[in-house]
Amino acid sequence: MSTVYESLYIGGEWVSPSSSRTIEVVSASTEEVIGRAPEAVERDVDAAVAAARAAFDDPSGWAMWAPADRAAVMERLADELDARAPEMARRVASQNGMPISIAAQLEGVFPQVLLRYYAGLIRSTELDEVRDGLMGGRIRVTRKPIGVVAGIVPWNYPQTLAAFKLGPALAMGCTIVLKPSPETVLDAQLFAEAAAAAGLPAGVVNIVQGGRDTGQYLIEHPQVDKVAFTGSTAAGRTVAETCARLLRPVTLELGGKSAAIVLDDADLASNLESLFGATLLNNGQTCYLGTRILAPSSRYAEVVDTLTGFARSLQVGDALDERTQIGPVASSRQRDRIEGYIAKGAGEGARITTGGGRPAGLDRGWFVEPTVFADVDNRHTIAQEEIFGPVLSVISYADVDDAVRIANESDFGLGGSVWTSDPERGEAVAARVQTGTIGINAYLPDPAAPFGGVKQSGLGRELGPEGLVAYQALKSIYLAP
Structure with a gap:
């Protein structure tokens, strides 16, 4: 049975793509076509980033919600993913060849564990503190959401690695544009259905599936504030070069030979x-x-x-x-x-x-x-x-x-x-x-431990409280004595 999508999930709605280009999904086990979804082009990425930007900049929007309120929405999203877990595992296994017994746990369950972990963590994380300075005064240190995030997700663990980014980003109050790999788009569309059912505010999560050009355009977009990338070391080096030129914060989880x-x-x-x-x-x-x-x-x-x-x-x-x-x-x-x-x-x-x-x-x-x-x-x-x-x-x-x-x-x-x-x-x-x-x-x-590499295996850390820090913008306010 073929699963066909005609729309992209942008701004909290299913919208028509800007072109007729599609991604044909083939089963790794049978080599048969099992689905199709629209391929996002530059105008679609522009729309997704604009939606994320508007949602983040809204004076009463997601970034300004109380952490407990954001956590409650994240938990609803986890519940909606629970309801779709068997189908999510089936789609991932069909697309990338992951044995279904593994997919049922790592793609059907683990993303919800991460969402609930960060929902709990943000409820107990102190985001505003006053400390004594060394120059006679005091210092207020605030931790605010960093902004609009571009999340680039590979095909090997598409839902788990998306959750590595979604969990801390959403908990902090960031908005996000996810770019799934063209090999695994059917699970991304199912995730979008869960996000819509959970009642995420418009523009908080947007999905633009496509290939390398789509990802590069998203990474370079002037309205993106941070990039979170998982993929090969060769591709990560290109992402790092782009972000260095733009002075844009980036987290890179890359290859290994452990x-x-x-x-x-x-x-x-x-x-x-x-x-x-x-x-x-x-x-x-x-x-x-x-x-x-x-x-x-x-x-x-x-x-x-x-x-x-x-x-x-x-x-x-x-x-x-x-x-x-x-x-x-x-x-x-x-x-x-x-x-x-x-x-x-x-x-x-x-x-x-x-x-x-x-x-x-x-x-x-x-x-x-x-x-x-x-x-x-x-x-x-x-x-x-x-x-x-x-x-x-x-x-x-x-x-x-x-x-x-x-x-x-x-x-x-x-x-x-x-x-x-x-x-x-x-x-x-x-x-x-x-x-x-x-x-x-x-x-x-x-989930409670920082994950990431040294040398050519990447920059920064995901998971744990350290993963939350990667989505924070810190500000020091010097208070006179």
Whole structure:
């Protein structure tokens, strides 16, 4: 069944697009057309930003509401998304190949968790304080909403990563224009339906789906006050250059090539479910995954065998099948990219222990076998560049110092994990890894903790109270003695 939309959600209404251009949505599992939506062009972006600007500048509008009143609307939005959760998960899984069992939680539930978290946080956050100065007077520090936000959202976790931006922005009183990826527009339209049903004031949330040109136009728009971007490092660098030229605040959550450090006392066999979540979640299409597995030389063959057997055991299939653990990747272009890296890994001397091709019996859909490489040198291309698919590289290390060195010899620093029977030892190792986030015997971002990267993995932080700060404009008022 095809889902067709003819309108864009701008200014609290469903409006006709400015052109006849459309985005055709294709199932990652079947390669069949499953929907269509309008593609926003520059005039549509202008209208969306104007609506957001008017809503923000309204003297009695969203930015001026009491935090508790904004929180109540956010909670209504979460309720409306709850009512649509099964359909939201189905749409995401159909579009980008995320297994439905994962989509049901991360795309069907987690966005509401974030909305409710920030609704609760804004109720208890002090936005106005007076402190003693050092020059004889006092200082009033106020925290106001930063303004109109451009939110650029990728296709791998479209609703969760939109909520990373929506939660703190709405809580602070900002208005937002979201630009979903063209690969995932049907879920964005369903979100718009929820926003309309929740009674968000006109212009507070606007959605303009489109490609790179649409996003670039939105980022450069003169009426935008802040940019929040999640995507590749290459695209993020372009966004950063634009925002630097415009002196526009920007949050960048970019790529990763994280290390999963297996210490010599680790019991991987008892932690395979957690290991899956830290290394192969969403078909490997997750920025923080530890796709470099660092194994001690004394146990290297054992670790390779364990990972090889585990990868072979994974159920590959249609994303809408509840039994599926590895679904298709999001597009034929993405599959071509992954297959290119697999060929390069083999060409540089790494050894494929399982996978490396397309699974038998799945003639339609963009499937790639879960693939494990052994005998990988950290200088190999597959160890240094983000593949964004179900491909793991196992690298040998001599001792803990060597493991930390290898983990840090990367242009990225977003996630990571340490696997050990001694959590205190694991935490000591984790403290030495140059990364924005890291887990011990598991990895899953928590709404209460700041999330983001170092080096080429990004700038700024999302989630936690720190995520709220990114949407604040601070002003100091000096009060005479």
